[in-house]
Amino acid sequence: MRVTGAAYPPRLSQRCTADIDISGEQIELYCDNELVSQTSFEQLTLSDSVGNLPVRVSFPDGWVFVPEQNKDIDCLLQKKGRKSLRIRKIESNLWLILVSIIFCVAMLFAGYRYGIPWFSHYAARMLPERVPAFVGEKILEQLDEQFETSHIPAKQQQAIRARVDLLQQQLPPMPFPVKIEFRDSEIANAFALPGGTIVLLDPLVELAESDQQLDGVILHEMGHVYHRHMMTRLVESSLTAVVVASLTGDTSGVVHQMIGAGVFVMNTGLSRDMERQADQFAKQAMLKIYHTSEPMAAMFELLRQQRHIQHMPDWLSSHPNFSERIESMRQP
Ligand SMILES: [Zn+2]
Known part of the structure; x- marks a missing residue:
């Protein structure tokens, strides 16, 4: 040459x-x-x-x-x-480097912010029904280590379950049959597990001043069941764990992280959007069934007055703040 x-x-x-x-x-x-x-x-x-x-x-x-x-x-x-000159040229092109870095960060962010939730949304819907049910059972087993047996009288428990059955009949079909579980703990809280189980903690049941107020909370949790939020969030956090582990090269903790993801989600709560969606579901249901969403707003007020909260449970966590939620309940 x-x-x-x-x-x-x-x-x-x-x-x-x-x-x-x-x-x-x-x-x-x-x-x-x-x-x-x-x-x-x-x-x-x-x-x-x-x-x-x-x-x-x-x-x-x-x-x-x-x-x-x-x-x-x-x-x-x-x-x-x-x-080679081509590589040198690219290397010396500061703008190209900057743009590439911004592009990579943007792609990572977009993947994390939108890609993973988008994928999780569909993945959670494609899972066979027994998967969320099994995962829900396992999470409750783990949570039961901190919970105690409920002190709500059996008759009252029965009445609540019967009311939930009636509520279900008036709502759009749920992806899983809703099942109510009662447990005792120090915190006034309620949460929905993957697979349709809703756990009501005694202080919350006792806090409600009327059936409608408690139904407001239950309907909010049914909103999470309806939108399969828990499973979506679980797939999301497992996926994030896998992605982070593969980026950092540390794959040893992945399985462990996936097992712990359920309890982690219970502690960190769902996303703001999911809380809003569940609130909206509950509000629409309250309006349809009771022609008012005021009992929900009143329940939020009661929860806000709870000062002795050590943990930040689902209802009280960072998610749309209380005033915003109360306001949105009272909006026509
Ligand atoms: Zn919630």
Whole structure:
């Protein structure tokens, strides 16, 4: 392969049209088609290619060759262990680097913010029904280590369950049959597990001043069941754990993280959007069944007055703040 350019003889400033043959073992320099110097590749010295400045190829006897275009001797540069010009150019292009970084960060963020939730939304709906039911059972088993047996009288429990059955008949079909479980704990809270189980904690049941107020809470949890929020959130956090682990190369904790994800979600709560969606579901249901959503607003007020909260349960967590939720309940 021949590369054209110019050559400068040793210690002379005159210049000649030249080309080098770089295809063989020996690199041959021709000045006006006449062989003037040759050497092995190892003996050749190449100057650094800075920006668009031409690269100088120096022969041991003093001849210097300058190619017309640096890219023609790219293969020589690479053989000398230098980065190819194309790579150098990209590297030196600060804007390109910046844009690439921003693009990568944006893609990661978009994937995290929208991609994973989007995928989880559909994945949660594609799971066979026994998966959420099984996961829900396992989470409750783990949570039962901190809960105690409910002290709500059996008769009252029965009445609540019967009312929930009636509520269900007046609502759009649920993906899972809703089942109410009672447990005792220090916190006034309620939550929906994957698979349709809704757990009511004694202080919450006792806090409600009327059936309608308690139904407001139950309907909110039914909203989570209806939209399969728990399973979606579980798929999301498991996926995030897997993605983070594969990015950091630490895959040892993935299985462990997936097992713990259920309890983690119970503690960190659902997303703001999910809470709003459940509130809306409950509000519509309250309006349809009781023609008012005021009991829900009143229940929010009661919960807000609870000062002794150590944990931030579902109802009280960062999610749309209380005033906002009360306001939205009272909006016509
Ligand atoms: Zn909720």
